[in-house]
Amino acid sequence: MVEMRSLLGVSTAIALTATLLAAAPAHAEPREAQRAAYPALSVKRVVTGLDHPWDVVRLGKGRLLYTQRDRATLNVWSHGHKHRVRFPSGSVWVSGETGLLGLEVDPKFSKNHRIYTCQGGTTNGRHDVRVIAWRLNPSATRAKRIKRLVGGFPASSGRHGGCRLLIDRAGSLLVGTGDAAIGTNPESKHSFGGKTLRLNRLTGAPWPSNPFIRSANRTARYVHTYGHRNVQGLSQRSDGTLWSIEQGTYRDDEVNRLVNGGDYGYNPVPGYNESVPMTDQSLPGKQRNAAWRSGDPTIATSGGAFLYGTGLGGYQGTLAVAALKAQRVLFLTFSASGRLQRVRVPAVLKRYGRIRTVVDGPGATFYVTTDNGDGKDAILRVTARR
16 A cells, blocks of 8 residues: 555655645735734644554544554543443454544434444455444443444455545435455446445435436445545535545545545556556546645545634634645645645644544644554644634
C-alpha cells in the first residue's frame, strides 16, 4: 500500500506537497488577514497507550467511543478514564489494513443505544468486510449484536479494506469501501469494492434513491458511487453535500464531492495496474474529477471531517483531512460550488506522526487520532484558542 513507502518517499512527498500548497489562489486574502482569521490551536493527548485507533465518535456526556484496528477492541473514554467494552473481538478478521475499522453512532442513540461498526469477518472459511449494528448497554460496558446490515465486501490479503461509515442528514448509512487491490472491482457494479454504498441503517436494505435500485443484481442496488480505489473518509457539508477522502497510488490522493450514481474513474486493469490515472477520463461515460488531489507523490490521506463550531475562526467550514505518510492535517476550504479556495497546514499538527482521522467536536474543539502502532498512539483533543 502507499502507506508503506520509504522514508525518502515521505520526505519527497512532504517537500513537494508543501511547495504545491504554498501557491495561494489569485483571490486569496492578504496574509495578515488570513493569519488573524485562524486562531492558535492547542493540542492535548486525552487517550494514550493505543495501537492503530481507527475511528472515534462522541457518545454524549463527555464520552468517546473508539476502535483499535489490530487489537479489534471497542473502548470508551470518559473524563480521564477508559474502559474496554465487552465485544466479540475474536470474530473480527485482522489482516494487513483490515480489522476493526469504521464506527458510527445512531442519531437517536440516547433512546436506542445503537452503534455501527465496519470490520473484517470470516464465513465458511472465507474472509470479507461487513457492517454490523450493535446495541450498547446503558453503562456502555457491553455491545450486543443486533444484525449484520450488509457484508460480502471483497477481501484479499487485507489490503485496501476501506472502510468508513457516515449517517447523513436523511438518516441513511453511507459506507466507503476499498477495492481489495483487485483491478476489476472499482468499475464493476456487481462488486462492493471501490464504492460508496448507501443503505437503511435500521434494516440494511438498499437506500431507495440509489441509482441502480431497480437492478436485478442485489449488489448493484446498494451502489451510491463507484470507480473508487480506497475510500478512507466520509463527511457531510452543512449544505447537505456528501464528500469522500480517497487514497491514491503513488500519486493523486483525492477529495471527491459525491454525486448519486457518479463514476470517479479508477480502473486499474489488466491485473492491478497502479500506473493508471486515479480519474481516467478515457473510460466510457462521464468521470467526475476530484475537488482536490495531492499530485505526485501521494501523501496518503485517510479520514476527515467538515468542522463547525463557535470559535473556530478560519477553520469553520473547512474539511480537515488526515495524512498518514505526510504526518499532518490539511484544512481545505471550498467554495459553495465545490471549488478549492485554499489549503492550510498548521505546524502544531505536524508533530504527532501519522494521522488516521479527524472528527468534529463541540464548539471550538475537534479530535484527531494518530496511527503509529506499537501502543504509542493517542486520541488528541484540539481546541482553537482566542
